[in-house]
Amino acid sequence: MAKNKISGLYQKLRAKYGHPKGQWILWCKRPKTDKEREEVIIGAILTQRANWRNAELALANLKKERMKSLKDIYKLGLKNKKKLALLIRPSGFYRQKAGYLFGLTEFILKKYGGLKMIKKAELGKLREELLNLKGIGPETADSILLYGLDKPVFVIDEYTRRLAQKRRLTKNRDYHFLQALFEKNLKKDHRLYQDFHALIVIDGKNSK
DNA sequence: ACCCAGGTGGCCC
């Protein structure tokens, strides 16, 4: 049986919903190829404060124009930011997000050359670098790290906050406080973090 | 005609 409330919560969610596999969101089944990882990274921006469906519509537009890789987006933005913005329009806040996407792809390509190298980066340093980019806050940075790059960082979002409140884990809603709380009580394992967060979202949507 | 959705930055105090 679970030693603490948080790993116990994971067990309960697993018992209730089973293994989340890829069901939590289309663009974020556990990516296997670098191409899928790039899609996850792009999706992390597109879903900010957006209905998933709308983020998917934006991704579909990018796909239709063969603009789903980091390099494609960077080159398109370099040439025509307005075109990039129009493609992702369904995701909302699209002018801002076009700028965010361009900045993120530029960072990854210029600073690291691509996914292969960025995956080797030291985690703490990379997280700081991501947070320094415009439009990348803690949740987006950690989603990129956890789901795009398989780094062991626990993602906190609105669903996690609601759950923590509901299960009386804490009243504190602060991002890094909650992140530390979950990480402290779990084995440091990106697979576990991925599955747990997925289950939290599934449960949050289910109990609405 | 509202209200909401897996956020972030900028400003104010």
Added chain:
DNA sequence: GGGCCACATGGG
């Protein structure tokens, strides 16, 4: 450090 606002779409 916390409170408030802008950013924008598609669906219920």
